[in-house]
Amino acid sequence: MNSVLAKRTIATAILIIFSLLCLLPLYFMLVGSIQETTGSSLLNFIPRSLTLVHFESIFSSSRMMRYVFNSVIVSVSVVTGNLIFSTMVGYGFARYRFKGKELWFASALAVMMIPPHVIIIPLYKLISTLGWYDSYAALIVPWLVNPLGVFLMRQYISSLPVEIEDAARVDGASDLYIIFRIVMPLAKPALAVLAFQVFLTNWNWFLYPFILTSSDSMRTLPVALALLKGYQSINIPQLFAASTIAALPVIFLFLIFQKQIIAGITSGALKS
Amino acid sequence: MNNTGYYSSHKGHFFISPWIITLLVFWLFPLLYSFILSFYATDVIRGTSQFVEFQNYARLFNDENFLAALKNTTIFVIGTIPFTTILALIAAVAINSNIPLKGLFKTSLVIPSITSMVVMALIFSHLYAPGGYVGSLMRIFGISPPAKGLLLSETTALPSIMAMDIIIAFGYYMLLYLAALQNIPRNLYEAAELDGAGAFGKFRHVILPHLKPITLFILVINTIRSFQIFVEIFVMTKGGPLNSTLTAVYFVYDAGFVKFNMGYASAAAYILFILIAVFAALQMKVFGSEKGAR
Numbered sequence: 268m269n270s271v272l273a274k275r276t277i278a279t280a281i282l283i284i285f286s287l288l289c290l291l292p293l294y295f296m297l298v299g300s301i302q303e304t305t306g307s308s309l310l311n312f313i314p315r316s317l318t319l320v321h322f323e324s325i326f327s328s329s330r331m332m333r334y335v336f337n338s339v340i341v342s343v344s345v346v347t348g349n350l351i352f353s354t355m356v357g358y359g360f361a362r363y364r365f366k367g368k369e370l371w372f373a374s375a376l377a378v379m380m381i382p383p384h385v386i387i388i389p390l391y392k393l394i395s396t397l398g399w400y401d402s403y404a405a406l407i408v409p410w411l412v413n414p415l416g417v418f419l420m421r422q423y424i425s426s427l428p429v430e431i432e433d434a435a436r437v438d439g440a441s442d443l444y445i446i447f448r449i450v451m452p453l454a455k456p457a458l459a460v461l462a463f464q465v466f467l468t469n470w471n472w473f474l475y476p477f478i479l480t481s482s483d484s485m486r487t488l489p490v491a492l493a494l495l496k497g498y499q500s501i502n503i504p505q506l507f508a509a510s511t512i513a514a515l516p517v518i519f520l521f522l523i524f525q526k527q528i529i530a531g532i533t534s535g536a537l538k539s
Numbered sequence: 540m541n542n543t544g545y546y547s548s549h550k551g552h553f554f555i556s557p558w559i560i561t562l563l564v565f566w567l568f569p570l571l572y573s574f575i576l577s578f579y580a581t582d583v584i585r586g587t588s589q590f591v592e593f594q595n596y597a598r599l600f601n602d603e604n605f606l607a608a609l610k611n612t613t614i615f616v617i618g619t620i621p622f623t624t625i626l627a628l629i630a631a632v633a634i635n636s637n638i639p640l641k642g643l644f645k646t647s648l649v650i651p652s653i654t655s656m657v658v659m660a661l662i663f664s665h666l667y668a669p670g671g672y673v674g675s676l677m678r679i680f681g682i683s684p685p686a687k688g689l690l691l692s693e694t695t696a697l698p699s700i701m702a703m704d705i706i707i708a709f710g711y712y713m714l715l716y717l718a719a720l721q722n723i724p725r726n727l728y729e730a731a732e733l734d735g736a737g738a739f740g741k742f743r744h745v746i747l748p749h750l751k752p753i754t755l756f757i758l759v760i761n762t763i764r765s766f767q768i769f770v771e772i773f774v775m776t777k778g779g780p781l782n783s784t785l786t787a788v789y790f791v792y793d794a795g796f797v798k799f800n801m802g803y804a805s806a807a808a809y810i811l812f813i814l815i816a817v818f819a820a821l822q823m824k825v826f827g828s829e830k831g832a833r
């Protein structure tokens with residue numbers, strides 16, 4: 268019995284240390300963003316003074332709000348596109364028989380192994396040629412169909428009973444009606460996982476938005492934060508406040524949908 | 540039954556057309572175009588390109604900066620992945636044991652991995668700065684940190700970024716290990732106990748063999764990710780001091796978008812692509828070989 272207790276104590280001690288390593292940096296950011304002035308030491312365990320003035324200055328800066336707006340527009344558009352297109356493509360793969368089906372599906376798996384940073388130069392040239400450089404199209408259109416989404420939705424829709432669709436078809440329902448009114452509501456658990464994954468990637472993404480835009484008014488939040496680091500126009504508490512605004516949406520979404528997200532991430536990994 | 544398709548129709552092609560377009564336009568075309576570009580030299584001043592056969596590749600292997608980038612990237616990959624994997628496994632085993640506040644620990648460890656890398660890199664820049672907490676912590680252990688700060692010294696910059704990467708990444712892989720651990724049937728533990736296995740014996744003979752497939756998966760996805768490290772470098776050091784944190788993707792970015800030599804940058808990107816593929820294939824061969832026998 269004692270050895271069980273010892274084991275539990277060791278496990279708890281290890282996890283306390285790990286949790287501190289993981290959470291302290293973000294705690295410093297939070298404390299740094301609610302302190303009045305910086306003084307000599309920038310990071311403190313306990314805030315010397317409490318103020319929301321840095322958040323106010325960000326919310327009242329039209330430049331900062333533009334970055335937030337850009338991040339929201341891009342993330343929401345890409346998530347919406349992926350929900351619609353992945354359902355459609357997943358449905359095609361799950362329910363239809365056609366030429367080259369196995370090859371097209373295998374291509375989605377293969378593409379997941381392509382390191383995206385390796386094709387940055389040709390993609391930049393392609394986007395420039397299309398006339399999309401420094402526009403929302405560059406940040407949205409190439410990412411509307413995610414290979415992970417294709418994979419997830421095909422797997423999920425294949426597991427749904429086909430009888431409901433048959434009944435609807437007998438009643439004269441069109442393909443689009445079946446996909447968006449019958450399959451989509453049934454596939455909600457898989458769509459939630461996909462939405463979070465896609466949101467996470469796009470909300471945090473740096474390299475592509477950085478390379479594919481140039482004007483200040485097209486910058487997303489992470490890109491702006493990275494570029495603002497060295498500027499005189501922003502002080503460090505403000506930078507931490509902006510970082511907090513960048514970090515919180517993902518953390519909130521994760522806390523709310525934790526169970527589904529973890530189940531989704533791990534079920535995909537265990538299968539492959 | 541649905542694996543072969545239920546309705547037989549040309550409509551299938553229509554439904555998957557969004558994927559076909561994305562694949563051809565935004566994945567395969569760039570991949571091919573990048574390959575072609577890598578045989579051209581860009582004249583920045585005149586704005587022309589010229590076919591130069593393998594010259595870009597030949598030049599790269601004599602380019603000190605590129606060799607430094609390959610070396611640093613390899614050090615980064617080999618130096619972080621074992622620690623990330625082991626910490627992830629330890630954390631997963633600890634959370635899987637019967638302790639209070641499991642959910643809280645699990646969430647805490649995952650949060651850094653879902654937070655923007657730019658944000659994490661900004662915070663760590665301050666932790667590593669002169670007078671920052673990491674320097675103070677080092678002094679407690681009797682090590683004096685470099686006066687300029689950990690990120691401005693050639694010897695400590697890369698290891699500092701590696702340490703940060705391990706802390707940020709391991710929580711995500713812990714989730715994968717945890718799921719694999721919870722998939723092990725209970726009766727296997729009981730059988731091992733009946734055979735007189737202790738805690739270590741159970742770990743060695745029951746847990747480890749079961750974790751092999753997920754370990755392979757973790758190694759491969761972490762390798763692909765780690766070879767592409769860029770954001771931390773851009774935010775924290777810009778490749779410096781003296782190229783000590785210059786990584787392969789940073790080199791590609793610098794050659795293509797700072798020096799505007801797209802052909803040269805494409806050749807560097809292709810070498811990186813091949814390197815990643817070889818590393819991933821090696822891992823599958825080494826760790827995947829016994830999978831069939833099990």
